[in-house]
């Protein structure tokens with residue numbers, strides 16, 4: 517039953533935790549990785565006790581690029597055969613502060629984009645050799661159009677969506693699925709206390725939609741589904757008009 521393991525990177529994220537619960541309920545073996553080692557261990561132990569699932573764990577910092585190859589090799593050694601990898605990482609940051617101070621912008625770019633590219637480099641090479649499996653990358657609807665209120669986070673997510681799109685074409689040749697997830701607003705640590713949110717989804721609902729899209733071998737999924745249509749409208753607004761909106 518536990519012949520293959522799912523690696524979840526960013527395992528302390530609310531969305532990742534909801535995915536981990538649903539996979540553990542299905543009897544999947546998991547390897548959880550995240551930067552807060554204590555919280556990752558607590559989450560792993562909780563899943564192991566509640567669902568009798570084999571769950572291993574390790575520490576992962578997205579911006580510690582030089583550690584990523586070693587991290588992945590050690591994780592593989594603990595996991596045995598790899599079923600697939602889910603990357604649920606990022607910081608929303610503060611747009612106003614990031615406009616004033618590049619170091620804030622850098623944190624946003626590195627946690628949402630550069631760090632993900634770095635870890636997906638050994639992951640993609642491994643799955644390409646294995647000739648099966650999947651990569652699920654959590655991007656955002658914010659990456660579909662640059663908006664004045666969050667274009668630094670949005671640009672990192674937009675870059676991630678393009679990276680995953682290219683990777684998908686590369687890995688399709690060997691039967692490896694790459695799923696780009698574009699959530700709208702989700703009720704998580706990231707959005708806690710933020711104003712201006714609407715149609716807010718719960719992490720459990722988002723997790724279910726992500727796993728369904730994986731099973732259907734989709735390429736891109738908007739979660740909840742209606743964000744696809746919202747973004748069709750947002751993308752279609754002509755630039756001269758878009759500049760005048762306070763989005």
Ligand SMILES: NC(=O)c1ccc[n+]([C@@H]2O[C@H](COP(=O)([O-])OP(=O)(O)OC[C@H]3O[C@@H](n4cnc5c(N)ncnc54)[C@H](OP(=O)(O)O)[C@@H]3O)[C@@H](O)[C@H]2O)c1
Pocket residue numbers: 526527528529530531532550551552576577578579604605606607608627631654655656657698699700701702703704705706707
């Ligand atoms: N919530 C939303 O409305 C929304 C909408 C669209 C897309 N998303 C995306 O969904 C994904 C999951 O986010 P979430 O909503 O579940 O929020 P979350 O609970 O705040 O999760 C963010 C995760 O990223 C981790 N992280 C941030 N910087 C890191 C770094 N430098 N190294 C390692 N880990 C780092 C956090 O670790 P710590 O626990 O240690 O802080 C946390 O596990 C993210 O990619 C986010 O951009 C969320």
